[in-house]
Amino acid sequence: MKARIIYLITIFLGLHGCTGPKNANQTGNGYSTIKLDCQPNGIPANYFSGKVIDKKTQEGIPFATITLRSYGKSEEFGAYTDNDGNFTIKNIPLGVYRLSVTSVEYAEISMDVGLKEYSKCVAEISLYDPPFMTEKPIIYLYPTQRQLIHVKLNYAGSLTHTYPKYQEGGWKVIAEPNGTLWDENGQEYYALFWEGTPDNQIAPQDGFVVSGKETAAFLEEKLAYLGLNRREANEFIMYWLPRMENNPYNFIHFSGKQYEELATLEVNPKPETTIRVMMITQPLKNHISIPLQDLSTLKKTRKGFTLVEWGGSVISTVDEKS
Numbered sequence: 554m555k556a557r558i559i560y561l562i563t564i565f566l567g568l569h570g571c572t573g574p575k576n577a578n579q580t581g582n583g584y585s586t587i588k589l590d591c592q593p594n595g596i597p598a599n600y601f602s603g604k605v606i607d608k609k610t611q612e613g614i615p616f617a618t619i620t621l622r623s624y625g626k627s628e629e630f631g632a633y634t635d636n637d638g639n640f641t642i643k644n645i646p647l648g649v650y651r652l653s654v655t656s657v658e659y660a661e662i663s664m665d666v667g668l669k670e671y672s673k674c675v676a677e678i679s680l681y682d683p684p685f686m687t688e689k690p691i692i693y694l695y696p697t698q699r700q701l702i703h704v705k706l707n708y709a710g711s712l713t714h715t716y717p718k719y720q721e722g723g724w725k726v727i728a729e730p731n732g733t734l735w736d737e738n739g740q741e742y743y744a745l746f747w748e749g750t751p752d753n754q755i756a757p758q759d760g761f762v763v764s765g766k767e768t769a770a771f772l773e774e775k776l777a778y779l780g781l782n783r784r785e786a787n788e789f790i791m792y793w794l795p796r797m798e799n800n801p802y803n804f805i806h807f808s809g810k811q812y813e814e815l816a817t818l819e820v821n822p823k824p825e826t827t828i829r830v831m832m833i834t835q836p837l838k839n840h841i842s843i844p845l846q847d848l849s850t851l852k853k854t855r856k857g858f859t860l861v862e863w864g865g866s867v868i869s870t871v872d873e874k875s
Contacts (some may be wrong), residue, residue: 559822561644571698577797581673582683582842584608585588585608585654585659585661585662585678585679585680585681586608586662586678586683587652587662587664587676587677587678588653588676588677588678589662589664589666589668589674589676589677590674590676591668591672591674591675592672592673593670593671593672593673593674593762594671594672594673595671596671597671598643598644598671598673599644599645599646599647599668599673599674600641600642600643600645600673601619601621601630601641601642601643601645601674601676602640602642602673602675602676603619603639603640603674603675603676603677604634604637604638604639604640604676604677604678605619605634605638605656605678605679605680606638606678606679606680607659607679607680607681607682608679608681608682609681609682612638613634613636613637613638613639614634614638614656614659615634615635615636615637615638616633616634616656616750617633617634617638617640617654617655617656617659617678617680618631618633618653618654618655618656619631619632619633619640619652619653619654619875620651620652620654620655620680621642621645621650621651621652621666622646622650622651622653623649623650624646624649624650624651624665625647625648625649626648627787628646628648629756630642630645630650630820645668646668647654647668647669647670647671647862648667648668649665649666649667650665650666650667650668650718651663651664651665651666652664652666652676652795653676654680654708656680659680659682662678662680668835669687671782674786674848685750685751685754685866685867685868686713686748686749686750686862686866686867687708687710687749687750687751687815687816687831687864687866688844688864688865688866688867689746689748689792689864689865690746690747690748690750690816690831690862690863691744691745691746691747691788691862691863691864692696692704692744692745692746692747692818692860692861692862693732693743693785693811693840693860693861693862694726694728694732694734694745694824694860695728695730695731695732695855695859695860695861696728696729696730696822697730697856697857697858698730699727699728699729699730700727700728700822701725701726701727701728701743702725702726702727702728702820702821702822703723703724703725703820703821704723704724704725704745704818704819704820704859705722705723705724705818705819705820706719706723706747706814706817706818707816707817707818707819708747708749708751708815709751709752709753709814709815709816710749710750710751710800710815711749711750712747712748712749713749713750713756714746714747714748715745715746715748716742716743716746716747717736717740717742719747723819724745725737726742726745732744737826738797749816751815754816754866755808755811755815755833755868756811756868756869757806757811757833757865757868758844758845759806759843759844759845759846759847760804760805760806760807760833760843760844760845760846761804761805761806761845761846762802762803762804762805762837762840762841762842763802763803763805764801764802764803765788765799765800765801765802765803767797767799767800768794768797768798768800768803769790769798771805772786772789772790772793772794773786773790775848776790776805776830776863778788778826778852779807779830779848779851779852779853780826780828780830780849780852780853780855780861781828781830781851781861781863782861784789784846785861785863788863789830789832789863790812793834793865796836796867797834797836798831799836800836800837801838801839802836802837802839802840802841803835803836803837804835804836804837804841804843805832805833805834806832806833806834806846807830807831807832807833807846807848807851808831808832808833809850809851812829813829817862818860818862821861822857822858823858824857824859825856825857825858825859826853826854826855826856826857826858826859826860827853827859827860827862828853828855828859828860828861828862828863829861829862829863829865830851830861830862830863831862831863831865831866832835832863832864832865832866833865833866833868834865834866834867834868835867835868836867
């Protein structure tokens, strides 16, 4: 299974063919783009053809899926690209259609196409391959007494965002037992934040497959089991749930050793308890079979100076096991 980021851009095209004779229309999401040119055909038939390419390499993408779904009717027309990224769809009735272009590992793009007269339409479609990201790890610090804490992150990748700004050598903050943090200028924070693009993707071999509507309850249960308190779990769910609850299914894995190797933390003084919850997830259109993950090795009980971190990544591949 591959990750797909869905961007819906609605453009109703002109009255002559798709866009009017000798005119082209382009839509995009800043990543994937569609450029569409429709001309009168002269015969009572609609033809829709084009090419799908990788936006970065400009090479054709084989086996991409092009779908035209009719509004108000249960009609659907589609095609797959050939080895060079080319496709053709013939004999499409007049009407308004939702054009969707998808391919594994690429950002999906959609637009509305109005076929008002018999036309020959040619599409130039560029798909963007979104990078794998380590999203929103935030670090909470709960010492047993107010003290200076030095946190150094050794990340096998490139940091894209940090707050407060990650200085050479790491963060230095004064931490209160309730989790309140202060920098050297007296600025208050409740957590340390970072994001990045890793050099290598985490590839889980086990996990859970949860329906979208059951995701909130699943996360409530598992986050509590892994040691997050109510505030931490609330913030985790508020960040991730909008991206998960409307999916038919979600693959979910909580990374342990692989994440520890990807992003090690050096903390001085050393916490007595360290809880790191890194969720690896993948939206799924259908249920898949995969070995169930044993979370017992990740379960922690808070004791003494406690560091808590949570974050997540959307992966492009789930290694399905039957």
